[in-house]
Amino acid sequence: MPKISQKAIHKYLRHDKNFPHVWCSGCSNGIVLGATIRAIAELGYKKDNIAMVSGIGCSSRMPVYVDFNTLHTLHGRAIAFATGIKIVKPEMKVIVITGDGDATAIGGNHFIHGARRNIDMTVILINNNIYGMTGGQYSPTTPYGDRTTTTPYGNIDPTFDICDLAIGAGATFVARTTAFHAIEAQSFIKQAFEHKGFSLVEIISACPVIYGHLNKKGDASAMMKSMKENVILIEAFEKLSDEQKNGKQKRGIFVNKIRPEYIEEYDKLVRSLQDEKGGE
């Protein structure tokens, strides 16, 4: 993989915004931003051909710092807005940056129906197991028994597996990685950009200030280390016994297939109707 210099990265950032950014010390969102920009720099996309859409949340502050066409929208509705952009400008590369609560709880419907229709967009889902910005409420991905500000005695809700949800809904590219594996994240994001259809990259990240503090997970480095140990490759995960699988997650590319894309099908329908009516 060729090394992308820091100079190339700074070309894609908005320097009139205040740096350092708003994220807490040790937050993984900055690493994901770096991986995304490196993937774009590697593919050589023009800044004007990219639209970055986000909802509300810590991760959704990301479009503020990048110099693309950006849209900061309603809570959970990022995929709905991205569908609108893709319908009007099909040549544009649409990237959705979203968090776990934003995509699977508040925008759950948009997420599954975006995947079902197979709209050509790349969803980068940053999963930090909690609603960080709004004060630490539990989200659909908070592990069983973990403490948050709204579950002070432990969470009893079963958790969502976001990749399984996307596969079930019909997404055509599904991958999971962590913020610790930043180079792998860059490669998965690059493959997702090149894929035609709904592509999801779930990036497991660390929230040391709220989630880590409430659950005594240690400092940011300790949380990164636990991601390295507990999120393992699919091949290694399959070899483990059922007892050892407890508390571990697999990472890698789960699905990579081709299915008719929604905007192309829509275009085809419009063309065929125009031909029927004699090209009016």
Place this chain on the structure above:
Amino acid sequence: MRYWEVPFGKEKPKTPLGEIHILKERCKGCGFCVEYCPKDVLEMSDEFNSKGYHPPQIINGEACVNCGLCETICPEFSIWCTLKEEVAFEN
């Protein structure tokens, strides 16, 4: 049949040497670069920046091999390394 034009082992491998640059005002002191540097080049310093964080300092600069892990893992884009020179590998 094609033979090797250069005998195997005649060209010695080269080790790249890197130079580290730190933007101390952007650093938030998370310590990822110090923790994960494979050559242990960096260390947390005692000085403060204007936001009150401790930025890292270079303690073993000549060991840097320009691998770029610090700049990949830095969430703040405040550290990076550039290639200084390539020296012959000594075993």
